[in-house]
Amino acid sequence: MKPAIVALFLLCASALATANDDQDAYCRYVTEQAAAERDLLRAPSVTAGFTQPNSGLPMQAVWGLSTSVANNRRAALTFEVARQNCQLYRATTEAQMRVQYALPAIEVDALRHRLELIQQAADQLEHLVAGDQKLVEAQNMTLPALYPLESAVMRLNSSRAATAVQVASAYVPPLSATPIRELIASKLERDRQSQKATARLDRQSDWDVALSIGVHDQIRPWSPGNSGGYGEVTLSYNLADRAIGRHLDRATDAYAHWKENQEGDVAREAEMLRKQIADAIQSEEKQLALLQEEDKSLAQELERIAGNDSTAALAFRNQLIADQLALRVDLGDVVYRLDRLRAFLHDNF
Numbered sequence: 001m002k003p004a005i006v007a008l009f010l011l012c013a014s015a016l017a018t019a020n021d022d023q024d025a026y027c028r029y030v031t032e033q034a035a036a037e038r039d040l041l042r043a044p045s046v047t048a049g050f051t052q053p054n055s056g057l058p059m060q061a062v063w064g065l066s067t068s069v070a071n072n073r074r075a076a077l078t079f080e081v082a083r084q085n086c087q088l089y090r091a092t093t094e095a096q097m098r099v100q101y102a103l104p105a106i107e108v109d110a111l112r113h114r115l116e117l118i119q120q121a122a123d124q125l126e127h128l129v130a131g132d133q134k135l136v137e138a139q140n141m142t143l144p145a146l147y148p149l150e151s152a153v154m155r156l157n158s159s160r161a162a163t164a165v166q167v168a169s170a171y172v173p174p175l176s177a178t179p180i181r182e183l184i185a186s187k188l189e190r191d192r193q194s195q196k197a198t199a200r201l202d203r204q205s206d207w208d209v210a211l212s213i214g215v216h217d218q219i220r221p222w223s224p225g226n227s228g229g230y231g232e233v234t235l236s237y238n239l240a241d242r243a244i245g246r247h248l249d250r251a252t253d254a255y256a257h258w259k260e261n262q263e264g265d266v267a268r269e270a271e272m273l274r275k276q277i278a279d280a281i282q283s284e285e286k287q288l289a290l291l292q293e294e295d296k297s298l299a300q301e302l303e304r305i306a307g308n309d310s311t312a313a314l315a316f317r318n319q320l321i322a323d324q325l326a327l328r329v330d331l332g333d334v335v336y337r338l339d340r341l342r343a344f345l346h347d348n349f
Contacts, residue, residue, distance in 0.1 A: 023093055027086035034082030041075035047214065064214015064230070070204050077201040084197045088190040094176055095183040095266045099273050101172050102180070106344060108170045110337045111163050117332045118160045121325040125153045128321065135314075145315035152322035156329075180348040184270050192256045199248040206241040210234040274349045277341055284338045291331045298324045 048063040129149045135141035176183065210233070217227035238244070260267050302320050305313050 023090050026089050030082040030085050030089075031079075034079045037078045038075040041071040041078065047212070050219070051216075058218045060216045061219050062214055062216045062230070064212060066210065066212040068208050068210040070208035070210075074201060074204045077197065077204060081194070081197045081201055084190070084194040088187070088194045091183070091187040091190045092266060094178075095180070095187045095270070097173065098175055098178075098180055098183055099266055099269050101175055102273055102344065102348075103276070104170060105172045105175060106337070106340050108167060108172050109340060110333065111167045111170070113336045114163050114329070114333045115160060115167070117329045118156050118163065121329050122153060122156045122160070124325060125149055125156065125322070128318075129153065132314075132318070140309075141314050142311055145311060145318060148315070148319040148322045152326060155326065159329075180270050180273070184267050188256060188259060188267060191259045192252060195252045195255045199252055202248060203241075203245060205238070206244060207237040208235075210236070274345070277345050281338065281341050281345065284334055284341065288331070288334045288338060291327065291334060295324065295327055295331055298327065 044065040044067040046063070047066055048061075050059060050061055052059045129146065132141055132146045132149065136143060136146055212232040212234075213230070215227055215229050259265055262268060298320055302317065302324070305317055305320075
């Protein structure tokens with residue numbers, strides 16, 4: 001068991017590192033993309049060309065620099081969009097892992113608890129076997145009467161081995177302790193903030209102040225000394241600015257509503273998980289009622305033959321005890337699973 005536990009620990013540590021590496025790699029990608037776009041927008045553009053004034057002046061060569069206020073605003077907002085996308089990706093992946101591995105995590109926990117129940121039942125059976133072996137040696141009990149207890153020990157050992165294999169082979173990475181409802185709320189808010197940042201970036205084209213400066217020189221006929229500077233300031237404003245803003249605000253709200261109901265989105269998957277756990281609780285409650293009824297029946301049978309020391313009664317008692325201990329492993333397992341499911345539903349939804 002120890003090598004399997006060590007391997008499982010190393011696998012979980014590797015999974016956590018892989019998840020962090022994934023998020024960090026994506027954030028580096030979007031940040032570098034935004035940095036490239038930011039530098040492109042902030043740096044002035046160099047312009048050069050030829051012009052033929054329509055006033056009859058000679059052809060001239062012009063060269064200079066141009067920039068705009070809108071480009072500088074877009075440069076800052078481009079980086080903000082990248083930052084929001086990075087935070088959205090982190091919130092999304094964290095919520096996805098929490099939802100995806102919620103039930104496997106409960107299953108692994110329940111299997112480990114089942115191992116404890118099996119060990120407790122096995123200890124009780126070994127104690128009973130040791131006591132009955134003394135009766136066999138004293139010829140107060142036959143070997144066939146002892147066999148139900150020995151057979152139950154073998155079944156428990158087999159069940160313990162199978163359960164240990166299930167625990168060792170299960171894959172559940174380290175998960176956030178934050179309730180799912182908070183992770184989903186954070187993810188949906190990140191969706192909204194990311195969309196709002198994108199909308200702000202889109203609105204930077206609604207108005208602009210552009211500046212151009214440079215030098216012009218007459219080239220036809222060539223006159224090296226006949227050069228001069230020029231400058232130009234241009235103001236532009238889109239008359240649909242207010243309408244564009246209203247539409248983008250509505251689009252942001254519609255996007256957030258869509259993400260809450262989108263098939264395949266983690267918010268929808270979380271709702272499906274909630275229903276799945278609620279159904280599992282109902283199923284476990286029915287199973288618990290059946291097991292409790294069977295346990296009650298076995299207890300009544302044991303009470304009925306109490307005090308009867310005949311060989312047949314001892315054999316029947318051992319069979320009942322073996323069945324009862326095995327049943328109580330299942331009973332304890334169902335009770336534990338039911339408690340874990342109820343607690344998970346209460347804590348996360």
